[in-house]
Amino acid sequence: AQSVAQPEDQVNVAEGNPLTVKCTYSVSGNPYLFWYVQYPNRGLQFLLKYITGDNLVKGSYGFEAEFNKSQTSFHLKKPSALVSDSALYFCAVSPTGFQKLVFGTGTRLLVSP
Amino acid sequence: NAGVTQTPKFQVLKTGQSMTLQCAQDMNHEYMSWYRQDPGMGLRLIHYSVGAGITDQGEVPNGYNVSRSTTEDFPLRLLSAAPSQTSVYFCASSYTGSSSYEQYFGPGTRLTVT
Numbered sequence: 001a002q003s004v005a006q007p008e009d010q011v012n013v014a015e016g017n018p019l020t021v022k023c024t025y026s027v028s029g030n031p032y033l034f035w036y037v038q039y040p041n042r043g044l045q046f047l048l049k050y051i052t053g054d055n056l057v058k059g060s061y062g063f064e065a066e067f068n069k070s071q072t073s074f075h076l077k078k079p080s081a082l083v084s085d086s087a088l089y090f091c092a093v094s095p096t097g098f099q100k101l102v103f104g105t106g107t108r109l110l111v112s113p
Numbered sequence: 114n115a116g117v118t119q120t121p122k123f124q125v126l127k128t129g130q131s132m133t134l135q136c137a138q139d140m141n142h143e144y145m146s147w148y149r150q151d152p153g154m155g156l157r158l159i160h161y162s163v164g165a166g167i168t169d170q171g172e173v174p175n176g177y178n179v180s181r182s183t184t185e186d187f188p189l190r191l192l193s194a195a196p197s198q199t200s201v202y203f204c205a206s207s208y209t210g211s212s213s214y215e216q217y218f219g220p221g222t223r224l225t226v227t
Binding site for chain 1: 117144146148153154155156157158161163171172203205207208209214215216217218219220221
């Protein structure tokens, strides 16, 4: 069975600094990996995905993620954080791409001015 | 294009009552699913459907029923509500035939069972 771990409940960064939100996964076969963001009282929004190909994938709002097969990690990064990036971030994995998405417990990102 | 809509936004039930959470999408997506979100536990899959007439169980299906009579609608039924079903429920949909894999989420239904 697949699983996702987000080891940090909260990440605090100052505006303008780089940010990293960590994610490790476990899945049999090739992983389909995703990052979603949730703003208060809203549904989840897709940020980016890794299916195959380049280990560095770029997504919405300047976010990118690095796939590392040997470390089974898929960390979310952004070179320069904005206060408006403050939200709840979820890493997810699927065995097929769209079915049975399994989510991590989420990491709250707080960007201070 | 409304995307994924959910009704109601909020609901309070007494233990033992039943109700249906509505979910509809206007993107002609084959795949639809229901998740519940609880603090510290992320989102957990309740039921999913790959097309009209086809449903299957997810990680936490007990106490919930689904049916899919049309491509657009995927209602979630609580048969006999329990306090453990207090949660925020999200419906999501996506294509099955493309490599997009992006899931579109509704705004959620906040359910409290007393």
